[in-house]
Amino acid sequence: MSVAAAGFPATEESRRTSFVGMVMALASWTMLFVALFFSYAVLRLNAATWPPDGLAPLPKALPLLNTLVLLLSSCVLHRGTRPDAEEKPGALRRALLFTMLLGGLFLALQLAVWIPLWQHGFRIDNTGTYGSIFYGLTVFHALHVLAGLLALAVLLPGASAGRYASGRSSAVRSSAMFWHFVDVVWVVMFVAVYLV
Amino acid sequence: MGNAAMTVPATVRHLHVGPDFHAEQHIHPEPTSFLAKYIFSFDHKVIAKQFLWYGLFFLAMGGVMAMMIRWQIAYPGTAFPVLGQLMWPQSGGVMPPQSYAAFFTMHGTLMIFFAITPILIGAFGNLLIPLMIGARDMAFPTLNLLSFWTNVLAGLCMVVSFFVPMGAAAGGWQSYPTLSTLVGSPGHGQTLWVLGVFLTGSASIMGAVNYITTVVRLRAPGMGYFQMPLSVWGIWLTAILNALFVPVLAAGVLLLFLDRVFGSHFFLAGAAITKGGGDPVLYQHLFWIFGHPEVYILILPAWGIVSDLLSFFSRKPAFGYKATALSMSVICLLSMVVYGHHMFVVGMSPLLSQGFMTLTMLISIPSAVFFLNWLGTMWRGSIRFATPMLFSVGVVFVFGLGGLTGLHLGAISSDIYLHDSYFVIGHFHLTMAASVLLGAFAAIYFWFPKMFGKMMNETLGKWHFWLTIVPITVVFCGMLVVGYAGMQRRLYNYQAYDFLKHLHPINVWVTRAALLLGASQFLFVANFLSSMISGKKATENPWEVGTLEWTIPSPPPHHNYDEIPVVLHGPHEFNNPAVTGKDWLAQDEPIGDEPR
Numbered sequence: 001m002s003v004a005a006a007g008f009p010a011t012e013e014s015r016r017t018s019f020v021g022m023v024m025a026l027a028s029w030t031m032l033f034v035a036l037f038f039s040y041a042v043l044r045l046n047a048a049t050w051p052p053d054g055l056a057p058l059p060k061a062l063p064l065l066n067t068l069v070l071l072l073s074s075c076v077l078h079r080g081t082r083p084d085a086e087e088k089p090g091a092l093r094r095a096l097l098f099t100m101l102l103g104g105l106f107l108a109l110q111l112a113v114w115i116p117l118w119q120h121g122f123r124i125d126n127t128g129t130y131g132s133i134f135y136g137l138t139v140f141h142a143l144h145v146l147a148g149l150l151a152l153a154v155l156l157p158g159a160s161a162g163r164y165a166s167g168r169s170s171a172v173r174s175s176a177m178f179w180h181f182v183d184v185v186w187v188v189m190f191v192a193v194y195l196v
Numbered sequence: 197m198g199n200a201a202m203t204v205p206a207t208v209r210h211l212h213v214g215p216d217f218h219a220e221q222h223i224h225p226e227p228t229s230f231l232a233k234y235i236f237s238f239d240h241k242v243i244a245k246q247f248l249w250y251g252l253f254f255l256a257m258g259g260v261m262a263m264m265i266r267w268q269i270a271y272p273g274t275a276f277p278v279l280g281q282l283m284w285p286q287s288g289g290v291m292p293p294q295s296y297a298a299f300f301t302m303h304g305t306l307m308i309f310f311a312i313t314p315i316l317i318g319a320f321g322n323l324l325i326p327l328m329i330g331a332r333d334m335a336f337p338t339l340n341l342l343s344f345w346t347n348v349l350a351g352l353c354m355v356v357s358f359f360v361p362m363g364a365a366a367g368g369w370q371s372y373p374t375l376s377t378l379v380g381s382p383g384h385g386q387t388l389w390v391l392g393v394f395l396t397g398s399a400s401i402m403g404a405v406n407y408i409t410t411v412v413r414l415r416a417p418g419m420g421y422f423q424m425p426l427s428v429w430g431i432w433l434t435a436i437l438n439a440l441f442v443p444v445l446a447a448g449v450l451l452l453f454l455d456r457v458f459g460s461h462f463f464l465a466g467a468a469i470t471k472g473g474g475d476p477v478l479y480q481h482l483f484w485i486f487g488h489p490e491v492y493i494l495i496l497p498a499w500g501i502v503s504d505l506l507s508f509f510s511r512k513p514a515f516g517y518k519a520t521a522l523s524m525s526v527i528c529l530l531s532m533v534v535y536g537h538h539m540f541v542v543g544m545s546p547l548l549s550q551g552f553m554t555l556t557m558l559i560s561i562p563s564a565v566f567f568l569n570w571l572g573t574m575w576r577g578s579i580r581f582a583t584p585m586l587f588s589v590g591v592v593f594v595f596g597l598g599g600l601t602g603l604h605l606g607a608i609s610s611d612i613y614l615h616d617s618y619f620v621i622g623h624f625h626l627t628m629a630a631s632v633l634l635g636a637f638a639a640i641y642f643w644f645p646k647m648f649g650k651m652m653n654e655t656l657g658k659w660h661f662w663l664t665i666v667p668i669t670v671v672f673c674g675m676l677v678v679g680y681a682g683m684q685r686r687l688y689n690y691q692a693y694d695f696l697k698h699l700h701p702i703n704v705w706v707t708r709a710a711l712l713l714g715a716s717q718f719l720f721v722a723n724f725l726s727s728m729i730s731g732k733k734a735t736e737n738p739w740e741v742g743t744l745e746w747t748i749p750s751p752p753p754h755h756n757y758d759e760i761p762v763v764l765h766g767p768h769e770f771n772n773p774a775v776t777g778k779d780w781l782a783q784d785e786p787i788g789d790e791p792r
Contacts, residue, residue, distance in 0.1 A: 013413075017335050021409040028401050028439045035447030035482055039462065042478045125459030129474050132460035136451065 018170035026181050033185050036137060037192060043129045051130045055122075058134060059113065060194050066109045067190045070145075073102035074183040077152075081176045083168075092172065093159040096152050099179065103149045110142050137189055144182045151175040221332040221414070226754040236345075238337035239754060240322045243344050245647065247318030248640075250344075254310035254351065256717075261303040263714045268296055270707035272689045293688045297366035298385070300686060302354070304369025305389065307629065308494065309396045310351055315636045316497040317400070317438070318347070321407055321431045323643060327745035327752065328425050330416025330761045330784070335409040343402035346395055353392030357385040365389035368686065370483050371452070373463035373476040378456055387456050390449045397442045397449075404442070407435035416744070416784075418763035422518060423783070425743050425767040429521045430500020433528045434493050441489040441532070448482030477542055484535035492531045494628050495595075498635025499524060499566065502588045504767065505638055506570055508741045509585035510577025511779055513768040516569040523562035523569075530559050540608050541615045549608055556606035563599055567592075582739070583657030587638035590665045591631050594672075598626030601676060616686075619679030625672045634664070637720070644724075645738050649751045650731030656723040663716030667709040674706035742782045743767050 044050055051057055079085065080095015114135075124135040152175055158164055164172050227233045237243060260279070267276045268291050275281060275289025284291060291299070322340065326333055334340045357364040362383030367375030371389060374380045411432045415424070424432075451462040455474075465473040507514040514520060536544060536552030544552075570592050579585065601623040604610045614620060637660075644652045678699045683690055690696045690703075737746040744761055745752070761784035769781040774788060781787070 017409060017413040020412050021336055021339075021405055024405045024408050024439055025401075028405065028443050031440050032443035032447050035444040035485070036451075039447065039451060039478055039482065042481065043462070043475055046475055124454070125461075128461050132454065132462050132474065135458075136454050136460055136462070140450070 022174045073099045148179045223755045244319045244323035247314045251314030258306040261299045266707040266710040270704045298364040331414035332755045343399045346399035350392045350395035353388045357388035360384040390453045397446045404435040404438035426503035427500040430496040434496040437489040441486045445486035484538040488535040489531045502591045505588040506573045507768040509580045512577040515572030520566045520569045523565040526562040584638045584642035586661040590634040594630040617679040618675045618683045622672045622675030645734030652727040660719040667713035670709035742780045
């Protein structure tokens with residue numbers, strides 16, 4: 001649009017500005033999840049038994065597999081967005097596609113966890129705080145995965161056209177930071193909701 | 197005054213301004229279409245005005261609701277003039293109990309999230325940060341635009357909620373369960389409230405991320421954190437608290453939303469459910485973890501603005517500038533760990549309560565530091581009593597009252613008696629409403645010339661001040677008195693209680709003062725509108741002060757600064773002995789042959 005803007009590639013200065021902004025945004029997001037985990041802790045500490053009222057414990061196998069899927073996706077994305085990846089043409093595009101594939105797999109496996117439970121009568125509205133925590137936290141997290149997928153998808157056309165070839169794009173870095181963040185939240189959630 | 201010159205940082209003289217710095221802040225051409233210029237604008241100055249109009253609209257709405265609440269208290273069973281007949285024709289203009297509950301709920305919600313927040317944080321945060329730190333715009337203009345329009349969406353939720361069956365939310369502005377669950381509030385009004393708060397919270401976070409980043413990254417060369425005007429300090433600290441604690445409220449209302457819409461059991465307990473009950477008190481924890489920082493979120497911008505204005509109009513450097521900035525920062529830190537003092541009567545462990553009490557009392561120390569600094573700033577100054585200064589002194593006065601009454605509520609033994617009484621209402625209105633409102637008026641009178649290029653009328657401004665400060669003091673001090681006498685908050689008809697009947701004369705006087713307070717705001721509206729149209733044209737620097745926004749034309753050009761200024765001095769460089777012919781010095785103005 002502007003004459004001046006067209007003349008300059010993203011400078012190191014504005015890259016740093018984006019970084020500060022993204023760190024603050026993720027700090028804010030962290031507090032959101034901290035508050036949710038805090039709520040979980042309060043409810044659980046108040047309960048006489050956990051799971052309460054003779055409810056069956058949640059399955060662990062599929063969620064564990066899912067944790068590995070999401071961790072793998074973060075590794076793939078990290079390899080594709082590292083500064084040395086810029087030398088290889090198409091590395092970013094491949095990493096984005098593979099990450100999105102794994103992200104999609106994660107969501108599919110989440111559905112595979114939710115649907116049988118729901119069908120067997122373990123619903124959000126009839127299982128007290130146990131089901132509330134389980135569905136509330138995992139579905140809210142899944143929405144973040146979905147948002148992360150969208151953020152990565154937006155990068156695809158540019159990555160295919162080689163627009164981020166310098167490896168210094170704020171858009172790529174910010175989206176990757178968000179993806180890793182959602183990944184870390186999941187690891188905490190897996191441990192808190194399924195394991196302990 | 198001799199040491200004023202020492203505030204010039206030595207490093208600035210050798211400062212190298214790289215080409216990158218200017219490259220980052222491009223000069224964009226001014227948009228020409230109406231939509232791009234006034235509606236979906238990326239310009240922080242336009243967004244500031246949008247927030248100002250938006251906030252003033254809700255201030256009026258919340259104000260009218262307050263008048264109606266006061267009317268019901270003083271004259272129960274009588275019709276509110278004119279509006280009453282329109283709103284409740286079925287009861288002959290008398291406000292029914294359900295509407296009373298909805299009105300005190302929505303009065304609080306609208307004033308806090310849709311009047312104070314947009315005016316002080318939205319409008320003045322947007323206006324002042326880039327102008328005062330020497331930037332061309334916010335770090336993320338698109339996020340800025342998004343923040344405003346998300347807020348509008350939130351405001352719509354709130355306005356619409358008045359018109360759904362069973363009316364707006366009526367469980368108090370905190371919306372505690374069980375009052376706010378489907379059991380206590382089955383209507384859609386409460387659900388819309390939850391949505392609206394979530395949306396306005398998101399908008400606040402967007403703004404906060406933007407403000408923090410702008411201050412961290414876009415300060416003009418030479419402007420260290422301790423060369424920033426205290427207004428920027430206040431707004432910046434507010435933004436940090438916003439970014440960290442609004443998400444906690446978001447989590448609370450999110451869980452409330454799930455309870456209301458999807459039938460989860462986070463806050464449901466007792467007979468309402470059959471299996472694995474939740475905890476209504478959990479919501480109170482989440483609410484106040486946010487809620488206590490929130491009171492500082494609201495007051496910090498006003499503190500910062502007042503700290504600057506007191507210096508500007510006393511023609512003296514701010515007394516203890518660094519101590520003021522640091523004490524505000526310490527208060528921010530302390531505000532994160534005192535929320536339990538809102539819950540002394542909930543039944544927390546006594547050990548926890550005492551911890552919260554001790555931490556709360558600690559806040560008095562930094563508060564006293566900056567309060568005494570305010571007095572020190574004015575002490576033996578050549579004070580100019582222009583309207584912004586009057587309002588600033590007003591803030592000092594009402595905040596003093598509000599701060600001192602806070603001690604009674606921070607101490608467990610007196611709080612248990614005073615909790616949920618009008619004493620609490622009087623206290624938090626003195627701090628959050630009176631101080632913040634007077635601070636907002638000070639800011640509007642002071643920066644109106646920079647925003648609109650016109651001066652406001654001083655005579656009307658002074659009348660407005662006196663007709664505001666007197667009734668506002670009577671209203672909220674009256675509330676302290678009836679609260680101390682044992683009158684609970686939120687009573688539809690307190691005269692149903694024999695032991696409160698003798699308080700009637702005080703309550704009537706509070707209501708009369710409130711009505712006068714409401715009426716005198718028309719002076720402000722008249723002044724604001726007429727000055728905008730036909731006010732005296734403002735010069736570049738009508739108040740003769742040195743912060744950067746007064747070195748550029750009023751109103752500033754689209755990109756603010758043709759050339760990014762190089763800052764050489766602190767923000768309050770008054771009576772520098774090396775300067776002759778005037779008593780102020782612009783922050784980027786070299787003295788004599790000082791190298792730039």
